[in-house]
Amino acid sequence: MSQFASVLSQLFPGLVPILAAALGGLATEYVGVLNIALEGLIMAGGFSYVAVGSAWGPEAGFVAALAVPAAIAWLQDLYARKARADAFVVGLSVNLLVPGLASLLSQLLFGTKGVVADPSLASARLPRLLPGLPVLGPLFGLQRLSDWLALSVAFLAAAVLAWTPFGLRARAAGMNPESLELAGVRPGRIRGQAYLLSGLACGASGAALAAAIGAWVPNLSAGRGWIALVAVYLGAKRLGGTLLASLAFALLLALANAAQALHSLPADLIAAAPFAVTAVVVVAGAFLRRAKRPAVPAGGGNRAGRPPA
């Protein structure tokens, strides 16, 4: 039973960064663009949290962790649109640029390219909530303030996508930008705002990761941006699906962590499990989708015969 409780307690901190980033990915999917830069934006959030937080405190750090990736994402889209560049390539360059830039700034500010630890930035655990309950107790108990904050940002992003006029416009932009033009709304602006939201959510994800350990480490995101992208696709680019897929991944990660403690399986194998499962699920999903598509009618250029007069 304590095994189970430990899995549950690890589920929450594992879920938050993936969920936030996945919602960030969903925001641009709504407007019809794949934001490949989730990984880089998470790192930008994590580094901003530590760099700004170590100077002005964790609150300022958290704000910076939201603002910096949001700005990067917005500029990334602006550049792609104004220079008519491929959004995918610009996103890839963000993924390459951010770790390099973080390393450079880290050298300048802290004199190291490696780990920057600041214990004051490690977010405090909140007192145990719902101590009596069997599942919710361990799930929500003793979690970090930073995780709750990041979760609220994620919830905000989800609410914006699901329930606001912006969410409606974003979906319209993704389906047929002309529908927005006839509504007197500039599709480019909506796309820019979607990227902004995407950066914001990824920033929250990065802040949660950095605040959990109170440090910046190179490769802080460790593939969560990619997992988040897969979660968006597995969730069929819908809100509910993305939530479920993120939850599934978080559960796998938590199980892998718990299994590591058992020593009965090689740790590397267990650590690779989520990624192996990702690969399997993606392939299976592709096959299922293909099977569902109706068969293409055979070419019918010739007439089948016409009735006589």
Place this chain on the structure above:
Amino acid sequence: MQLLACSGIHKRFPSTGTQALAGADFFLEKGEVHALVGENGAGKSTLARVVCGLLEPDAGTLSVDGRPVRFRSHRDAERSGIGLVPQHSMLAPGLTVAENLALGHEPRRGLAFFDGRRAVYEAAMLADRFGFSVPPDARVSDLGPSGRREAEILRAVARGSRVLVLDEPTSILSEEESSRLFALIRRLKDAGTGIVYISHRAREILELADRVTVLRDGRTLATVGARQLDECSLAELIIPTGACASEGGSRGSAAEPVLEFRGAMTAGGAGLDLTVRSGEIVGVAALEGNSLDELEDLAAGVTVPGARQLFLRGRELHGDGRDAAARREVAYLPTDREGRGLSARSPARDNLLASRLRGYSPRAYAGRKRPREDAAGLAAAFGIRGDLSRPADALSGGNRQRLVAARELDGRPGLVIAANPAQGLDPAARASVFRRLLELREQGSAVLLLSQDPLDLAELADRSFILYRGRLSPIPPEGLQEGRLSSLLTGAFA
């Protein structure tokens, strides 16, 4: 006071380098239906987009009620009461009708939330006011063409349109849906709405319009009262051919269009516009290498036309299995008789009866008596000699030609595509094929005659065109006289 005035509108598209509008003028009064006509590429849709604020003109002025206006987006135009029903759908397919209507003017609830229920309610009220049946909570992608068009119209009138711009609104509608649309247009007109009506269909324009403005090469050519026009003079305004005077009554132009090319692309270049109506023979002549075969392939469904480029009885042809039912009424006499027209190893009789298999019950066909008699009758009528129970291969070349012609010209096809019909036929067979084509025309078939021999056209066609370097140009009847044929085919007329 003019409701809407556009003067000296210029618009160039830098990316393609085309000067779409070069000084277009257009004036719309309250409560009038004003048709905007012109060839493809004359600038109609561009002018519509400028009027609706979707494009900013390079030069020229717009004014509404005498006040100069400048539209930076459609929202500005909307504020002046201008709504657009675009040629191609501008709806978001995955959203519902109500959501599409609400877009840009979303009703809100609470802090900043979209009030979906209110949007459905508003859309339902609006649909009710116009007597539309489109369900507000249906996804646009689940609607048929008329439902989409209704949604499109509702969106245009949702903000209280004073000016309604309709860009080829009937192109995807059936006859009945169109007449419902016309009723609506008349109602809006009576209520004082000014209507800009863009269409290629002369009949609709004459039925609806009070005035007609003709665009050519981005300029306004003329604005005339619709009552002074008939179908022929209207067509003459759009593309001057001299056909009205010389062609007695322009046979069949009042008849229903059967096959329509609308800006269909061939490798030759420009988009082709051509309409074949029931009860007429439209001829197209060309020398080899002028993509006559491409035109044939498009018409016959061998190649896939572009979206909304080819229509059979107003219904779009896609060049695939979706056309199967519509193509049942199409007879096709291919240039490549042997390759396309014959199943060489099947018995000649089966080849001959292939187009009327539907007329037999399986038993009747298996019983052989009736098909045997029918085939013999057809063979006699077209002078086919040879053993019909042997493979088609076994017939002589001339008989194989006649077999294909006999099969395709049998029955009552709605549309006949006759490609080089005289090819490989002796004078007697040629005469019987031609006689049959004229007979079919009298019976109301539409005939598209494609030929490398202008003499075929001279004998058969009611209207003739020359295809030269990917462009269709009308040929006046005297152009088909023998002495002028060579200059004709080398493009002197084009």
